[in-house]
Amino acid sequence: MxxxxxxxxxxxxxxxxxxxxxxxxxxxxxxxxxxxxxxxxxxxxxxxxxxxxxxxxxxxxxxxxxxxxxxxxxxxxxxxxxxxxxxxxxxxxxxxxxxxxxxxxxxxxxxxxxxxxxxxxxxxxxxxxxxxxxxxxxxxxxxxxxxxxxxxxxxxxxxxxxxxxxxxxSSALEELAALLPGEAHKVNDDGSTEDIPVEDLIQGDNVLIKPGEKIPADGIVVKGETSVNEAMLTGESKPVSKTKGDEVIGGSVNEKGSITIKISKTGDDSFLSQVMKLVKEAQESxxxxxxxxxxxxxxxxxxxxxxxxxxxxxxxxxxxxxxxxxxxxxxxxxxxxxxxxxxxxxxxxxxxxxSIAATNGFLIRDRTAFEEARNLDAVIFDKTGTLTKGTFTVTDILNFGETYSDQEILKYAASLEKNSEHPLAKGILEKAAETWEPDAFDSIPGKGIQGKVNGKSVKVVSPGYVREQEMGYPNEEVEEISSQGKTVVFVIIENELAGAIALGDEIRESSKKAIDALHKMGIECIMLTGDNRQTAEYVARELGIDQVFAEVLPNEKADKVKEVQDQGKKVAMTGDGVNDAPALAQANVGIAIGAGSDVAVETGDIVLVKNNPQDVTSLIHLSxxxxxxxxxxxxxxxxxxxxxxxxxxxxxxxxxxxxxxxxxxxxxxxxxxxxxxxxxxxxxxxx
Incomplete structure (x- = not known):
């Protein structure tokens, strides 16, 4: 009793x-x-x-x-x-x-x-x-x-x-903790490795991380090179290249090569723990x-x-x-x-x-926040995965000559990229209708890849490689595409600069409609992203966003929300990444995109099941x-x-x-x- x-x-x-x-x-x-x-x-x-x-x-x-x-x-x-x-x-x-x-x-x-x-x-x-x-x-x-x-x-x-x-x-903190693997491959002094629980790692330990594995703790690369997917933590859609001396964050995913890192932060000092602390503080306040x-x-x-x-x-x-x-x-x-x-x-x-909300694609997790949605003055959107699809898609094919058609340039590039695990390669492969089997394949460290395709030598390389080789191309056209925040790779066939392929994070069709509808309701629309300013400004122009916060570090996102709140505005935050979790908790109304990370979903007051930004306007009307x-x-x-x-x-x-x-x-x-x-x-x- x-x-x-x-x-x-x-x-x-x-x-x-x-x-x-x-x-x-x-x-x-x-x-x-x-x-x-x-x-x-x-x-x-x-x-x-x-x-x-x-x-x-x-x-x-x-x-x-x-x-x-x-x-x-x-x-x-x-x-x-x-x-x-x-x-x-x-x-x-x-x-x-x-x-x-x-x-x-x-x-x-x-x-x-x-x-x-x-x-x-x-x-x-x-x-x-x-x-x-x-x-x-x-x-x-x-x-x-x-x-x-x-x-x-x-x-x-x-x-x-x-x-x-x-x-x-609500299990936001548990979801954050789940980002870390349970075990780590500790490298002993004699070069052998042993699997130990992540919580047993101490500062100074050397740890081997294989392709596809999660990085167990913050550290510095001491051996090897790779690209690391930090999108869940930083909001940056592009994988980040890592070589000796670079820092890596616990919870991010090692995409390509094997690397060895020296542990620099564990426990409460780690990046992930700091994010967890921010989520906890913002929710409690x-x-x-x-x-x-x-x-x-x-x-x-x-x-x-x-x-x-x-x-x-x-x-x-x-x-x-x-x-x-x-x-x-x-x-x-x-x-x-x-x-x-x-x-x-x-x-x-x-x-x-x-019941009505669930039927129409969003789940109400916090009734107080849902009722607060009727008084919103501003909606802050994360860019990657929220306003955009969060995946690289071929947006433009530039043809620098008459030897090859646009589709042939794409087919040669896609055929060579079949052996690459890079996200850009996935975007090119998805666009190509068909490919050849490459006869040979090799990487050009830091510059791209090369090989034999359909009996011809083919290279898919970065702008830096093209400049080094002093190959001429229409600068203005390439720079205009680059100014839109897109990534440009060049295709060289038989030592001739055949063309270039531009890839970008595609804007959701529903994003523009959502922004227009919010403007009609008198609500200010703001973008908050860890991505570079050039990309952010382009997306903002396309959608008619009122204000942009770009290149924002994860620990600064909640501060940016608070900055808008300090202007006397009631604010909703819409996002999908771990880096958005503190901001979702800080906002008057936290709106999580359903396909995003579990932690964002668990921290959000309302979950958009259909990943449709237009549901933001629907939930305001229902509120x-x-x-x-x-x-x-x-x-x-x-x-x-x-x-x-x-x-x-x-x-x-x-x-x-x-x-x-x-x-x-x-x-x-x-x-x-x-x-x-x-x-x-x-x-x-x-x-």
Whole structure:
């Protein structure tokens, strides 16, 4: 039972602090207590509400059948000797077992002097229970046990629906740690190698990394040369060449040759650990928005208590009415204020909007952030993999003579590139319709590759090689393509400069539409990338981006987001790489591209499953529609109460109009139906 109390105390603490925001509560606490442990704890809480709900539902059926008021309404008479005592016993179970979360919450909220939803529910069920029990013992009035049981049941159902719909398993830090391999090939002093756990590596150790393996820790190349894919860590789409003396980052992937590195940083000092630290700090410092329902409950609680006290005092002190009449009026006021509809107003809309979002290609992981999306002033996009496809594609073929056609130049280059593992080679091969088998193949260190294809000598080389050989080519045309951030390789056939092939990171078709749609909504669009400024500026011009942050180091990305936030703007960050994770966490709304790294997906508040930037505009529209629907439901739930309170208090008594506790309870049920139906009308098209 102590554990059970601990569970609900946590839940109620959260309600008292300002909201039903279980997702943000979970995400915040996870950093303190560990992902799996808190996930299990949260899951237990969901199961607990579910268990209590089914028990209360089972007890509510006989309570309804035995209630004189329900029998009168159905025009039946099932009364028998001792039926009120059975009602009292069953209702006692409902009150103490089913109502325990709310009673505990009431105590916690009052201790903190922050009355909210739990206080309102706790007061309502307590008044209904003790008033009805007094009636059983002879007090003149109506039994409201059925009102007690239905209120507890609906509140448990509301919490169960809400918690289940927003529960998420945020494991960003685990995903980051998973980037590192489990073992490393340590090179001993005698030249032999042994596999040891990565955590056993110390500064100064020499480690062998084979092609295709992940680099186990930060270090410096002491032997060999290769190209390393750092896209997941730095955002740079091109593999980076590494030779003796160059630094490599733990978690990046060795693409080509075998290298030996000397470990320079391990543990907390490593680059990856620093990124993990940034993610943790940014997530923990994220501000919370107060839950709408809790604010409504706070004022409704104040109103209910005040109205109840005034009603009781007015009837007893100023009208000379009997004590039981005054008590009935007071109970009617408190029953009218029972938040049947208020308890479901938000959860039903949340559940509906979460379902609509998933159907349309994005998953809501943090409800608070999703609701915040309606107020965005700026959206920051990562370039590589978000606005662009993140892969090299042939964009241009330049022909410098008449000997070979464009397709022949591409075919010769692709045939030679068949033996290369370089990403540029993959881009050329994908473009070529067909290839020959090369007769010979060799690399030109640092410059390119050469060999025999279809009986001819062929070279695919860098601009540097062409300049060294003093081969002439149309500089202006090549420089214009290079200014667009594209990579140009030259094709030499039989010692003749036949042409050049340009490759670039292709811009997504949907990116331009997304930027245009955001501009129409009055939202500023910003690009944030680790890529070079020339490439970034070109993509920005093509898309109509308002502002560009280029050549930004991974540890600076979150700072850039904060810089925009410091201008008083609410900011969304959209990205897919590990280097984007701190920025995703820092932003008011973190939007992860689904095909990106697991850590970006786990750090994001919203995940775009279809990798479509246009979904950013869709989620903003849905956020606005959801908020409007929530406000409508809260007006139905709270406004209904406010309007009925004077009637329950007996304001129209002089004209013979009086609202009994029983009639008040029935009318309150109607507002619940209205709220449920209204939530179902939420649609994606609402804008």
């Amino acid at each position: 102590n554990h059970e109390h601990h569970q609900h105390s946590n839940q109620h603490d959260h309600h008292g602090k300002g909201g039903h925001d279980h997702a943000d509560h979970y995400k915040h606490d996870q950093k303190k207590s560990g992902g799996h442990a808190h996930h299990d704890h949260h899951k237990m809480m969901v199961q607990d509400f579910k268990f209590r709900f089914w028990w209360v539902l089972g007890l509510t059926i006989p309570i309804m059948v035995l209630s004189p008021m329900i029998q009168h309404f159905l025009d039946v008479d099932w009364r028998f000797t001792g039926d009120t005592w059975i009602l009292a016993i069953l209702s006692t179970g409902v009150f103490f077992f089913g109502g325990k979360p709310f009673l505990t919450g009431l105590v916690d909220e009052l201790k903190k002097k922050q009355p909210g939803m739990m206080t309102l529910i706790g007061l309502a069920i307590s008044i209904a229970y003790f008033y009805s029990t007094a009636v059983v013992f002879g007090f003149k009035g109506d039994l409201l046990y059925w009102e007690l049981s239905t209120l507890v049941g609906i509140m448990l159902l509301g919490h169960w629906i809400e918690m289940r719909s927003v529960m998420s398993a 994220k501000s919370r928005t107060q839950d709408l329902a809790n604010r409504a409950a706070f004022w409704l609680t104040i109103l209910a208590i005040t109205a109840g006290l005034i009603t009781f005092a007015a009837w007893v002190l100023f009208t000379g009415q009997s004590l039981d009449f005054a008590m009935n009026r007071t109970v009617a006021v408190m029953v009218i204020t029972c938040p049947h509809a208020l308890g479901l107003a938000i959860p039903l809309v949340v559940s509906r909007s979460t 606005k529609s959801t908020y409007r629907k929530m406000v409508q439901n809260l007006w139905w739930a709270s406004g209904y109460n406010i309007g009925a309170i004077p009637l329950a208090a007996g304001a129209l008594y002089v004209w013979g109009i009086i609202l009994s506790p029983a009639l008040g309870a029935i009318l309150m049920s109607l507002s619940t139906v209205i709220v449920a139906v209204n939530a179902r009308f939420l649609k994606m098209e609402e804008q």
